[in-house]
Amino acid sequence: MSLDPATVRRIARLARIGIDESDLPALQRELNGILGWIEQLNEVDIDNVEPMVGTGHAALRMREDVVTDGDAREAVLSNAPDAAGPYYTVPKVVE
C-alpha cells in the first residue's frame, strides 16, 4: 500500500495537523518509506492468532463509587491559555 497526496491530506485533516502543500512530497516520501518497511509483517502467518490485549497479568480493577476528586477549578484552569472566568474557551462553534 502506498500513500497518495490526497491520503496524506486526509490523515493530516483527521489528526488536525495543519500541513502546507509544500510539505506534502517530503511527508509522502517519508511515510511511504516507513510503510514499505513495515510491509514485512505481511509474510507472518497470523491465522488463528489472537491480537494481544492488555498485559495478560490481570483483569481490570474496579474502584468504589465515591466522590474523591473535583472541586479544583483553580488547578483545572491553571494552565488554560485562554480561560474566561470559570470556562475554557474555543473559537465560536456554529452548530
Next chain:
Amino acid sequence: MTYLIEGRDGPWELVVGLEVHAQVISQSKLFSGASASYGGEPNTHVSLVDAGFPGMLPVINRECVAQAVRTGLGLKARVNLESRFDRKNYFYADLPTGYQISQFTHPIIGEGAIEIELADGSTRMIGITRLHLEQDAGKSMHDQDPARSFIDLNRAGVALMEIVSEPDIRSPEEAGAYLRKLRMILRYLGTCDGNMEEGSMRADVNVSVRKAGEPFRTRCEIKNVNSIRYVMQAIEVEAVRQVEIWESGGSVDQETRLFDPARSETRSLRSKEDAHDYRYFPDPDLLPLVIEEAWVQDLAAHLPELPDAKRQRFQDEYGIPRYDAGVLVAEQATADFYETVARGRDPRLAANWVIGDFFAALNRTGRTIQDSPISADALGGMLDLITDGTINGKIAKDVFEEMLESGESAAEIVERKGLRQVTDTGAIDAAVQAVLDKNPDKLAEYRSGKDKLFGFFVGQVMKAMAGKGNPALVNEALKKVL
C-alpha cells in the same frame, strides 16, 4: 395495525431503530472520582483526569459496571462476562482527551428484548442489539461571548449506557411505546432517572422506508432528540421526506440529521467531505473488563420487581383489570403507593380511588406522588372509614377534598365536621317524615304512580341530613313509609 405512508406509487413501510443514551445513576464518574451529580458551578465537578491532563489515567467505577449489568438483566439480555473498552477518536471542543472511551467490539451487554404495548392493546417484541458503557462529553455554551464558545467539563466523563435497538420499530407510536417502556424499566432499576429534559436520556433515531417485502433501504440518523414526542414527530416527517426522495427518482444519502421541532423538519448535520473516521482501537490504559458470574447472580438476586411482572402480579393478587394494573405500575412510586393503600383493604376500591380521585387531585394541584399532600396511609385510613360504614361514598369525596386542603387525617375531619354517617333509624325516620310533610304535592304525585319521584325523596332526605344519612337505611325507611 400497520402504519403505512401513502406515497404516489403506493404504500411505504417504516423501519426505525433507536440508540438511547441513558445517563447512569452513580455518585462519581465512570473513570474518575469527580462528582457525577447534575448542575454545580462550571468546571467544579471536574478532575484532572476528566480534563485530559498529561499523564492522567482512567480507573473504572464498579457501580457504573453494576448499573449496566442490572440494566442488562432488566432487558433480559445476555451479560458478557468479558468486555473491553475502546477509544473513539475525534476532535471536538467538549471532548478533552480527543477520544471518547466507549465499548465498540466487545460490549458488556448483548442481545435482549423489550415488550411494548400499543393503544389497541396489542403487544410487540422489540429486539435489543446491545448495551455498552461510555463517557459523556462536556458542554459548549455559544451565547456568552461574540467570538468564543465557552467550555464546561462538569458532564465530561459521566457514565452513559448506550442502548441500541434492532430495526424492529414500524411506527412512530411503537417508537414512543418503546421509549416509554425503556424509561420505565430504567427507572424501576434505578439505573437512570430517564429525565429527557435534563438530557439524562436522549435518543438517536435511525429511520428508513421501504416497500413491503423489500430489504432495508438507506437510513438516516437523527441525532440527539430530547423528548418522546419529538422522536415520534421526527420519524413521521423524516419518513415522508424519504418517500418523496425515492418517488421523485432520487436516492436517500446515509447521513446524520437534526430535528428542528419549531419547523417540524429534519436537516442535514454534516457535510459528506468531513465524514468521520473514528479510528476505534482498544484503550491501552484499560485492561479487559472481566466480571464474575457470581457477582452477576448477586446483582440479579437483588433486582427490584420489574413493571411487566408487577403488572401481572397486580392482576393476579388484587384482581384488578389489566388496564388498571398497567396504569398503577407505570411508575414505581405509584405502584408502591397503591400497594400501601391496598394492603389489608379492598384492592379494587383502592385501585378506583388511586386511579380516580387521587390522580385527579395530583393533576389538579400539580403535585407528584412524592410530594403528595395525602399519604398512602392517609388514603388507606379514609378507605377504612368507608368500609366500616363510618362515612358513605359521597361524604368520602368531601373528606378527601378536605384532606387535600388541610392535610388532616380522614378520621380527624369526620370528627371535627361531624360527618359520621347517620345509622340511627329514629333520626332517619324523623327526617323522612319531615320531607314528606314539606312536600305534600310531590307525595300525591308519587302515590298516583309517578315512581320516578322516589329519587327526589332520597335526595331531599339526604340533603336534610347534610349527606350523612346511610343511603341504604334512607332507602329502606322511605320505601316503608311510601
Next chain:
Amino acid sequence: MMLTELTIAAAQGGLRRREFSAEELVGAHVAAIDRLNGRLNAFITVTSEQALDAARRADAILAGGGDAPALTGIPLGIKDLFCTDGVRTTAASRMLEEFVPPYESTVTANLLADGAVFVGKTNLDEFAMGSANITSAFGSVENPWKRAGDAETVLVPGGSSGGSAAAVAARLAMGATGTDTGGSIRQPASYCGIAGIKPTYGRCSRWGTIAFASSLDQAGPMARTVEDCAILLQSMAGFDTRDSTSVDIAVPDYRAACGRSLKGMKVGIPAEYRVAGMPAEIEVAWEQGIAWLRDAGCEIVEVSLPYTKYGLATYYIVAPAECSSNLARYDGVRFGRRVPGASLDELYEATRREGFGAEVRRRILMGTYVLSAGYYDAYYLRAQKVRNLIRKDFENAFQTVDVLLTPTAPSPAFAQGEKMDDPVQMYLNDVFTVPASMAGVPAMSVPAGLSASGLPLGLQVIGRSFDEESVFAAASALERAAGFTHRPAVRAEVV
C-alpha cells in the same frame, strides 16, 4: 573526595556517617551542572535553589540520627516527561513549553517520599519519540563521551532518555529517571556507558508520566552501577491504584538480588539477535559477556525467538497508533501552546502544526493512518497479532532459561547528523531493545566494554515478567566481570 564520583550506595553511607553533608553533595552536582549543562544540554530545567533547600532539609533529617529514608539527600535528574508539582514539565516539546503541572507523578512522588533531591528536569526526544535525543524542542543533547583521538565530533547520547543518560555519565546527577517505550532507557544507557533498567510493564506506575504509547511506556532508573539502579527502582516501583495497568505484586529486595550467586542459572542466547551486518565489535562484546556468565556458573543455552525480527516493524505500527490518540489532547484549549485560529479546526491545526516537531507529527500521521477505516486490519490488528507471537516467543524461551543475554544496540553512539535523513535507519537503533518492550518483560543494559573507537558498548539482560531480581543478578555479574571503570571525556571533575 570527589563527591560527584560516588555511587549512590557509597553516598548513602557517607551521608549517614556525616562524612559530608547533603548540601555539599547536592552542591557539588549543582556546580557541575552550572559548569557543563550549557555544553551538554542534558537538563531543560535546572532547579538548583529548590535542590539546595531540599538538601538542607535532608541534612536536618540526617542530623536527627534516626532512620532517614533511603534516598535522603541523593541528587537525581528527572526526565522531563514526569510531571512534577509546580515545576515546568515540557516533554521537550514547544507544545508544553509553559506547562506547570499541579500534580506530582507517582514515580517521582515515591522518590521524594524516600528523600531524593531533584536537581532538574532532563532533556529527551520530544514526547520520548527518538533514539538520538535530536528531536527535543530545547536542542540536542551532547554525549559526554568522545571517540578516541577525536575531541571535536559531537556524538548523540541515544534516546529518548538522552538527557538522563548524559547527566549521569557526566556526573551531573548520581542517578536519573528514564522512561522506556522501545529502548529509551537501555539504548542511551549503552551509548553513555551507564546502567539502566526497564522493569516489567506494570511494575512502575504510569500515573503522572506523560504518555507516548501506553501499552509500552514504563519508567525505570538510570545510574552508573547496577546496584544503584536497584536502589532507585526499589523506590520508584510499586502498586498504584490510579494506574489500571499497575500490577499488585510485592516489590522484592532488588539490592539483595545484585549479590545473588548465578550458580545454575540458565542463560539463553537468542540466535535471531545475530543480525546481518552487525559490527564485529558488537559480536565480540556479546561473546565476552557469554564467557563471563559461563565463568560465573551459568549454563549457556542457545534459544530461538523466531518472531523477534518482526519486533521493530510491529513497534512502528503499535507505538504510533497509540501516540496518535494519546497526543490528541494537545489541542490548545486546556493547557499548553495555543495558536489562534478563526475556527475551532483552524485553532487545532495551527496549534498542532506549530506545537509539535517533525518526528512527532510524522508519528501521529502514521498512527492515524494505521488506525483509519480500511487499514486497521491490515496494519494495527495484524501488528497486535504479531506482537502476541513475539510475547509467546519470550514465554517459550523462559520455559527453559532464566534470562536472555543480547547486545543492547547494534552500534556504539553515532555522531549528530548521521542517520538523520531516513527515519527507518534511525528506527533500526532499537532493533535489540524493542522485542522486550513488545512483550512487557524486564530488560537491563549494563556497560561491558569499549568499542575500537573508545566508546562504551552495553549488553542487555532480559528476564521473565516480574523477575527483575534475576536480571539484576546477571547484570551485576557482568558488571563485576567487566570491571568497567572508563569515564567519559566530559565530566564533572574535568575542568
